[in-house]
Amino acid sequence: MNARDRDGEGRARNARPRDGLGRPLPYGTPGVERQPEGVVRAPGETVREAQRLLDAGMPFHAHEVFEDAWKSGPAEAAPLWRALAQLAVGLTHAARGNAVGGARLLRRGAAALAGPAGAGTGAVTVPGPPYGMDLPGLVRWARELAVRVEAGAAVDAAAEAPHLTGGPGPA
Template sequence: MSDTSSADANGIDGLRDRDSAGRARNARPRDGLGRPLPYGADGVARQPEGVVRAPQDTVVEAQALLDAGKPFHAHEVFEDAWKSGPDEERALWRGLAQLAVGLTHAARGNATGGARLLRRGAGGVEEWAALTGRERPYGMELAGIAVWARALGDDVERDSGRVDARARAPRLRGTP
């Protein structure tokens, strides 16, 4: 049986969904925190993958998604920048993607994973800033973002509970 059969598009027979080039793509709908929903359910529109954006546009789009309580989707925007941006910025975007995934895990109730990824992302953006001497790339306040991430990681670990992703979203460029 081929990976491109019509049954595969619906996830039947346990095969992965594939795009026209044969790459694995999960066509299942997802909720606002990126959790898969049953086929046919109404989900949140997915972020398109592989979009090349200007760095300023990445920050604006990711912030809008964070403000909407969709950190999983913000992670996908950061991941696009990580994969398509210049080599010298990959660690920055990877760290920001880890922060968004950490918030996603915390909002889903995974305290251990959330705290771990929030701290890893904080360390990543701090390390990148120290290596490059850039504390405010594209207007982002990396020191403030790292403080936010560590504080949220501590809260999540201490309370072992689910957080409201919208209420606890970071301000990438400081206070509004």
């Protein structure tokens, strides 16, 4: 029987390598470097690092960056980061071929970002676009992708990656 993988503090951690969509690979297989957990970043750094990972077709890893922000940042910003993590996980599931889960998470994240009025202002209360992000554009992107995923569209995570701050996506 194999002992469970543990981190330096004795907590259970899966040390198996993972692919770009976060799927576990067999031990000894080269994988994508995992995101370190518990990293505290400034909001702009969070947005930049998540965008880099999204552009690279690694939305699972981008979700981990958003999760760190929601757990380590101010409470009033947590709903924003949680909604963005849901979008990243929705894209992950869609790219893995899980249409039901992908569409559900994309819609859940979009609803949280849209807020009660549906205008893309519900997740956080900071002046202007939160941390420079285009929330209405992200809401549109997520809702449109959810429809296409449910219709059976194949999803390439890098090609479908949203551009968090609006404007053109990756080249």
